[in-house]
Amino acid sequence: MKLLKKGAEADIYQTKWENTNAILKIRKKKTYRNSSLDEKIRKHRTIKESEIISQAKSSGVHTPLVYFVNLKNSSITMQQIPGTPVHDLSPSQITKLSKSIGIAVGKLHKNGIMHGDLTTSNFLYFQKNIYVIDFGLSQNSIKPEDHAVDLRLFKEILNSAHAKIMETCWKNFLSGYSSILGSKYCEKIKILVSEIESRGRYAQVV
Secondary structure, eight states, X not given: OEEEEEOSSEEEEEEEETTEEEEEEEEOOOTTSOHHHHHHHHHHHHHHHHHHHHHHHHTTOBOOOEEEEETTTTEEEEEOOOOEEGGGSOHHHHHHXXXXXXXXXXXXXXXXXXXXXXXXXXXXXXXXXEEEOOXXXXXXXXXXXXXXXXXXXXXXXXXXXXXXXXXXXXXXXXXXXXXXHOHHHHHHHHHHHHHHHHHHHHHHHX
C-alpha cells in the first residue's frame, strides 16, 4: 500500500482490489472531538460519500466504481482511474475540455448533487472522457444557492490556476452546463455567482 496524498480529512492510498489497482480513502480520527461522536461523524460521511458517488454514476457522470465500504475504519476502496488531472493538461486541452466539465457538473446539479470541491484537480481525463473524483465534501442539494457555490469555486480556480485561459474556459464551461440545465437556470446561477463574488469583495474592503 502506497500513500498518495495526506489531506485534512482523509489520507489516500494506492492499493489492490482483486489484483487490480485501487484507491483506498481513510477518514482520519479527530482527537479534538469526543471519540464516540467522531466515530459517528466519520461513519456518516463515509456512507454519504459512497452513496453520492453511486448517485453521480447513475446520473450519467463518469466516477470511480466503489468496491468496498469499511465502516470500522471509515474507509472506501474504489476504482483507480488511470487518467490525468485536468489541472496538469495543456492550456489548449483544458480549454477544450471545459465544456465537458460543464456538462458533468450540470448532470450533478440536475440530479441534486453539490460536489463541494470543484477544482481542476478533481476532474480526470481518461479515454476521452471526464471523470469526477473526490466527493468528500459533497451533499445532496437542489438549492440554486448551493449550485452557485460550486460554480463560484470552479471559476475561482480557473482564475487562480489557469488565468490566461480563464475567460474562454468559463464560457465553455457555462455552455456545457447550460446544455444540461437550460439557459434560464444557467442565467439564474450566474446571477447568484455574481452576488457571491460581490459579497466577497465587500468583505475584503471592510
